[in-house]
Amino acid sequence: MWGTIANLVQALPAETAHKIAVKSLRAGLAPVPDTVLLPVSCSGLSFDNPLGLAAGFDKNAECYDGAFRLGFGAVEVGTITPQPQPGNPRPRVFRLPDDKAVINRYGFNSKGMSYAAGQLAPRKQDGRSPGILGVNIGANKLSQDKVQDYYSTAKKLAEYADYLTVNLSSPNTPGLRDLQHEDALVRTLDAVFQGCRDARVSLPVFVKLAPDLSEEELCRTLDWASGRAVNGFVLTNTTIARPDSLKSTAKGEAGGLSGAPLTHKSLSMLACAARHLDDSGLTDMALIGVGGIANGRQAYARILAGADLIQLYTSLSLNGPYAAHHVLTGLRACLTADGLTSLAEAKGQIKKADAAEAHAEHVWKIASAQ
Ligand SMILES: Cc1cc2nc3c(=O)[nH]c(=O)nc-3n(C[C@H](O)[C@H](O)[C@H](O)COP(=O)(O)O)c2cc1C
Numbered sequence: 267m268w269g270t271i272a273n274l275v276q277a278l279p280a281e282t283a284h285k286i287a288v289k290s291l292r293a294g295l296a297p298v299p300d301t302v303l304l305p306v307s308c309s310g311l312s313f314d315n316p317l318g319l320a321a322g323f324d325k326n327a328e329c330y331d332g333a334f335r336l337g338f339g340a341v342e343v344g345t346i347t348p349q350p351q352p353g354n355p356r357p358r359v360f361r362l363p364d365d366k367a368v369i370n371r372y373g374f375n376s377k378g379m380s381y382a383a384g385q386l387a388p389r390k391q392d393g394r395s396p397g398i399l400g401v402n403i404g405a406n407k408l409s410q411d412k413v414q415d416y417y418s419t420a421k422k423l424a425e426y427a428d429y430l431t432v433n434l435s436s437p438n439t440p441g442l443r444d445l446q447h448e449d450a451l452v453r454t455l456d457a458v459f460q461g462c463r464d465a466r467v468s469l470p471v472f473v474k475l476a477p478d479l480s481e482e483e484l485c486r487t488l489d490w491a492s493g494r495a496v497n498g499f500v501l502t503n504t505t506i507a508r509p510d511s512l513k514s515t516a517k518g519e520a521g522g523l524s525g526a527p528l529t530h531k532s533l534s535m536l537a538c539a540a541r542h543l544d545d546s547g548l549t550d551m552a553l554i555g556v557g558g559i560a561n562g563r564q565a566y567a568r569i570l571a572g573a574d575l576i577q578l579y580t581s582l583s584l585n586g587p588y589a590a591h592h593v594l595t596g597l598r599a600c601l602t603a604d605g606l607t608s609l610a611e612a613k614g615q616i617k618k619a620d621a622a623e624a625h626a627e628h629v630w631k632i633a634s635a636q
Contacts, residue, residue, distance in 0.1 A: 272586030280359040291332025298335050299591035304598060306609045308574040309470035309497045309552045311398050311428055315339035315594055316609055320556050320577035321402035326377045327385035334396040337590040344402030345433045348418040350378035351406055362514035368580050371521030373438040374404055379422045386426035401427035407439055413457045420461030429469055432458055435476035435503035437522045443476055446487050455494040470497035472554060477502035477531045484535060485542045498552025501539055502532045525558055525580035532557025533567055537619035540572025562596015567626035572614040599633035600626060
């Protein structure tokens with residue numbers, strides 16, 4: 267039945283389908299797949315499994331409980347801006363069915379941080395949660411002081427979060443990605459930590475980066491951010507690149523591309539970051555791999571390349587409510603076929619992206635033959 271409903275929703279415009287999905291999850295109208303336990307610890311937090319729902323799906327913290335029920339070990343809500351803002355004119359989300367991809371230029375449509383705080387307050391009062399909740403923060407499009415925006419959102423929302431993600435990599439807010447570089451990066455991160463201190467909250471802070479940084483830029487950004495005591499990096503956001511392989515009619519739309527065409531690029535960035543952090547002796551820095559993960563072997567490749575955690579968004583929107591369960595059962599099968607009993611044993615075993623991909627593919631063949 268859920269397959270039929272998912273197919274019907276796919277026939278609707280992408281943003282309408284997204285709205286229906288958020289409303290259904292909020293109302294508890296979604297399947298509840300069997301739990302897949304693959305426990306992992308990261309930055310002092312304990313996750314039931316390593317797979318999180320990436321930012322952008324639950325932009326206003328309206329359906330995180332429903333998302334946990336789909337099997338995610340973590341849900342990252344946001345991006346949340348200080349003031350409410352409408353985002354870009356519609357249409358602003360496009361499916362690329364022939365490429366298993368999406369292009370979006372939502373532009374941080376957000377109901378603002380006060381609304382999000384109201385949505386998150388019951389979870390805080392309960393004191394219990396089915397999973398780890400991350401809050402992804404950003405800046406308003408028309409803000410005169412984007413650094414101050416990060417201070418305000420961190421101060422307002424830190425008390426409701428298990429971790430914060432500082433989103434410096436959306437391609438749809440002019441000037442935002444410039445904050446990934448040196449002086450602006452340092453000022454932004456200092457503002458976030460000041461916001462947390464002013465809220466009297468201490469929690470892990472991750473930085474989300476773009477796949478369009480060169481390797482050299484990535485390493486420099488990792489160095490600068492590590493120097494400001496961040497706990498890890500989310501790699502990656504959507505890309506502004508348009509690979510020649512794209513076939514769908516919507517491929518020329520402006521915005522960030524996600525899904526299958528991003529898989530290898532995100533994996534390469536992650537592998538590069540893992541090697542660089544290792545070489546720099548920064549082995550306690552967390553790495554969260556995201557971008558085009560749609561099955562267990564792609565998830566496994568990310569772990570082999572050095573990820574502590576993984577996330578997905580596009581495969582949920584294209585494949586429906588069993589997407590998380592599908593990835594997790596596949597990941598578990600890969601671990602078993604490799605004779606491993608925990609994710610920690612697999613983490614960083616193969617730090618070269620191509621080799622990790624090939625190994626995961628090989629292991630998957632063994633797992634599926636069993
Ligand atoms: C429609 C859409 C909206 C998104 N909005 C956000 C956002 O608000 N903040 C953010 O950090 N990332 C956002 N992302 C990026 C995702 O969190 C993720 O980094 C990216 O899509 C790659 O993962 P995927 O291929 O599994 O989707 C969005 C992605 C999509 C497809």
